[in-house]
Amino acid sequence: MTPAGLAARDTVKVVGDIGRLTELLGHLGDPDPDFAIVTP
DSSP states (O other), X not given: OOXXXXXXXXXXXXXXXXXXXXXXXXXXXXXXXXXXXXXX
């Protein structure tokens, strides 16, 4: 979902910089397939 799509919903109110919302949604997207966490 895009920030504009979220803002268009009746249940979401965006106050302030919508760019911050864009940044947050970027972190919530599909994970990078090349990313791995390796623990000993």
